Amino acid sequence: MKKGTIVLGIITLMCVSILALPVGAKTVLRWNLSTEPPTLDPALATDTTSVFVDEQLFLGLTDFNDETNEVIPELAKNWFASDDGLVWTFIMRDDVKWTDGKPVTAYDVEYGVKRTLNPATASDYAYVLYVIKGAQDYNTGEVEDASVVGVKAVGDYIVRFELNHPAGYFPAIAGMWIARPQPQETIEKWGDKWTMPENIVTNGHYMLKEWVHDDYLVMVKNPDSYEADKVQIDEIYCMMVTEASTAQSLYEGGELDVQEIVPLEDMDRIKADAVLSKELYIAPRLCTYYYGFNNEKFPFDNPLVRKAFSSAIDRETLIATVLKGEQKPATTFSCPGIFGWVDPAEEIGHPFNVEKARAFLAQAGYPGGEGFPVVTLMFNTSESHRKIAQVIQDMCQRVLNVKINLANQEWGVYLKTCVEDAPQIYRLGWCADYPDANNWLNDVFNSKSESNYANFSNPEYDKLVEEAAREFDPAKRIEMYKKAERILCDTDAGIAPIYWYTRVVLTKPYVERTYAPMGGEHIKDWKILPG
Amino acid sequence: MFAYIIRRIFWAAIILLILSLVTFTLMHMIPGGPFDREKKLPSEIIANLEAYYHLDEPFWKQYLNYLGGILHFDLGPSFTSRSRTVNDIIRQQAPISAQLGLFAFFIAVALGIPLGILGALKQNTAIDYTCMWLAILGVSLPNMALGPFLIWIFGLKLGWLPIARWGGISHMILPAITLGTAYSAIIARLTRASMLQVIREDYIRTARAKGLSERIVMLHHALKNALIPVTTVLGPIFAIIITGSMIVEQIFAIPGIGKYFVTSVTNRDYPVIMGITLFFGALIVIANLVVDITYGFLDPRIRYE
Numbered sequence: 001m002k003k004g005t006i007v008l009g010i011i012t013l014m015c016v017s018i019l020a021l022p023v024g025a026k027t028v029l030r031w032n033l034s035t036e037p038p039t040l041d042p043a044l045a046t047d048t049t050s051v052f053v054d055e056q057l058f059l060g061l062t063d064f065n066d067e068t069n070e071v072i073p074e075l076a077k078n079w080f081a082s083d084d085g086l087v088w089t090f091i092m093r094d095d096v097k098w099t100d101g102k103p104v105t106a107y108d109v110e111y112g113v114k115r116t117l118n119p120a121t122a123s124d125y126a127y128v129l130y131v132i133k134g135a136q137d138y139n140t141g142e143v144e145d146a147s148v149v150g151v152k153a154v155g156d157y158i159v160r161f162e163l164n165h166p167a168g169y170f171p172a173i174a175g176m177w178i179a180r181p182q183p184q185e186t187i188e189k190w191g192d193k194w195t196m197p198e199n200i201v202t203n204g205h206y207m208l209k210e211w212v213h214d215d216y217l218v219m220v221k222n223p224d225s226y227e228a229d230k231v232q233i234d235e236i237y238c239m240m241v242t243e244a245s246t247a248q249s250l251y252e253g254g255e256l257d258v259q260e261i262v263p264l265e266d267m268d269r270i271k272a273d274a275v276l277s278k279e280l281y282i283a284p285r286l287c288t289y290y291y292g293f294n295n296e297k298f299p300f301d302n303p304l305v306r307k308a309f310s311s312a313i314d315r316e317t318l319i320a321t322v323l324k325g326e327q328k329p330a331t332t333f334s335c336p337g338i339f340g341w342v343d344p345a346e347e348i349g350h351p352f353n354v355e356k357a358r359a360f361l362a363q364a365g366y367p368g369g370e371g372f373p374v375v376t377l378m379f380n381t382s383e384s385h386r387k388i389a390q391v392i393q394d395m396c397q398r399v400l401n402v403k404i405n406l407a408n409q410e411w412g413v414y415l416k417t418c419v420e421d422a423p424q425i426y427r428l429g430w431c432a433d434y435p436d437a438n439n440w441l442n443d444v445f446n447s448k449s450e451s452n453y454a455n456f457s458n459p460e461y462d463k464l465v466e467e468a469a470r471e472f473d474p475a476k477r478i479e480m481y482k483k484a485e486r487i488l489c490d491t492d493a494g495i496a497p498i499y500w501y502t503r504v505v506l507t508k509p510y511v512e513r514t515y516a517p518m519g520g521e522h523i524k525d526w527k528i529l530p531g
Numbered sequence: 532m533f534a535y536i537i538r539r540i541f542w543a544a545i546i547l548l549i550l551s552l553v554t555f556t557l558m559h560m561i562p563g564g565p566f567d568r569e570k571k572l573p574s575e576i577i578a579n580l581e582a583y584y585h586l587d588e589p590f591w592k593q594y595l596n597y598l599g600g601i602l603h604f605d606l607g608p609s610f611t612s613r614s615r616t617v618n619d620i621i622r623q624q625a626p627i628s629a630q631l632g633l634f635a636f637f638i639a640v641a642l643g644i645p646l647g648i649l650g651a652l653k654q655n656t657a658i659d660y661t662c663m664w665l666a667i668l669g670v671s672l673p674n675m676a677l678g679p680f681l682i683w684i685f686g687l688k689l690g691w692l693p694i695a696r697w698g699g700i701s702h703m704i705l706p707a708i709t710l711g712t713a714y715s716a717i718i719a720r721l722t723r724a725s726m727l728q729v730i731r732e733d734y735i736r737t738a739r740a741k742g743l744s745e746r747i748v749m750l751h752h753a754l755k756n757a758l759i760p761v762t763t764v765l766g767p768i769f770a771i772i773i774t775g776s777m778i779v780e781q782i783f784a785i786p787g788i789g790k791y792f793v794t795s796v797t798n799r800d801y802p803v804i805m806g807i808t809l810f811f812g813a814l815i816v817i818a819n820l821v822v823d824i825t826y827g828f829l830d831p832r833i834r835y836e
Contacts, residue, residue, distance in 0.1 A: 036612070038611050038612050046570075120579065127573070140576070214786035214787075214790075246679070246782055249679075249695065412564075412797065413561075419571065428569075
């Protein structure tokens, strides 16, 4: 061979081998958002999809520890309350920047909170901030001046909140997406279009790179974030596959790294599969599934009748045969992980007990179900709710010898029905906005609450939950919430909790991850292992 | 012919106007509104929102406002997705449904018409029975069974085609087959029935008597006339297919507009409901017009004044 040919050959070989090297290989996490996020605006986000993306893009004063649900520092280095508990001061870090280079300051926090409360913004979640002085008045338009709201930047990096009453859980609220700093100039410049990838300005560990509606969304690591050297995953590629079986196929085909919408029908196959069973994990989710009773509607205006029905539901069997996701049977409202929840070992509530169920019904004046009217159980249209309703209908009919009719309505119509005139028995769920029983026992079942479709009303209960909201001492608060749960689920039996949700998740073995109980996953802490 | 087309366009506008009024009325009659939430919004905020979107104005005024917007080609905002307008949604996603639909339509026609002709020519033979059996299968298999089944075989087990989502031509094959086979079945049966009728006509006997080859008689003389009833349904089928089947788009995670037909109603997103319905209505009207003009080419006896 000619010398020139040999040299050419060697050079070609070198070029080819260089091209074959993974040049600057990025670590990419392929995630499924399962639906198009309705919004990325932190002031407007309500659903878990939007909250998931916002968690990567926008930092809050505080964050949550995934294992303990405790509040930990994020933008705020530390915080403290005044002696009377009415004033909270947060000291912020001074090394965080927006993606347009400007520093993130206390003024941005003040702007963010006021914008969420601005009635023109029409934020669904503004009510969570009503613990702040003046927030409700401003949000409902009673007062037009935003300066009545008790949030003020008292220095570039110090923000002060004034509350209506002491609230031990306030640091948790301060970290929620609705209270996060928002980029004023960008929002004022672009209006509703400020969240488009070409306009958006963020400050989180990830930035929004691309958003093709209904198709996919891409976030890339923010190289300037204060923990950038610890963030291992460079890119989060979020597809939007709604159909659970298709997502399952994509996961098994190696195109998706995490599968969070595992089809119920596949559970048995997955548990029996050698590979998939190891990738399966059942994590807690801070939600409770319950059947409410309209406490003002005959025959459920009688607490004995409510107790009878709650005692007739065999929650364990329901979970084992229908749900199959290792959910936990619930006889109290707040679920595990919520500050103020009650351990089932305390035996509060009405678990499955055939003799007691029949005894309650007899005491109510319907021995053996005699003379008991036909009642209606309503749920919002969905196959899974129907299956659960059918099983519970069967259980109650057999145990109590009563007749129950099932009815279902489309979600929007159903909500309206529950608000205007709740059915005798209606199905609902409640998920935590923040991990404190105030969000459960007070926000939902206080007799003045607009979410109290059960029309549950007990003055002692109201007093307990309102005092617990103001109480500083955690031990005292836990006692008060225990008493409140006893009233709600036991002595008055206003509702029948059914089960505490779980998340059934499949994760590829090369993804080292955490599980955030409220949906705002901390991808910054995740790793993709090589090989 | 020109005058005919102008007349048809005029009537199309009237039809769409009536469609818009009926949809608008029905939409506002459903209980529930766009601002109903599980965690109820304060009534003052709902009042603010309704004022902002002019939902507190009298019904007729809202309707006229909407029509005024249409004249400027402005179909309004989306209540669900605040950063997008209805124009954005249709502009960005209708072409995707259209691409998928065209491919599916092509499959439906390419499969259906030959199968129908074959069945007619070989009437009551094994070939005929096979063709019609395939047709029944196509019509009976629901999309939500066929789709995942094709994904499982060709995507997961064999790995020949992508499992789901949108991309190049290879992504279009499985969803187009899923979408097109049911319609190919309908087209096959209709073509067969129509051919059977046509080959008994006198002019076919004349053509044969003149000594023309059987091939010319069938494919040139009989087919053209047999296709007239088929063309009648092809128009609406085309419009239905290219506006995207919600089921196929959901199964294959395709970002078309199919899902908006259902989700807009669930969300009570009034402008999207109106925009999507009128878009679909306009397509059907145009498709029917094209079909009627095509008749003129297929059958010289059909003429319009």
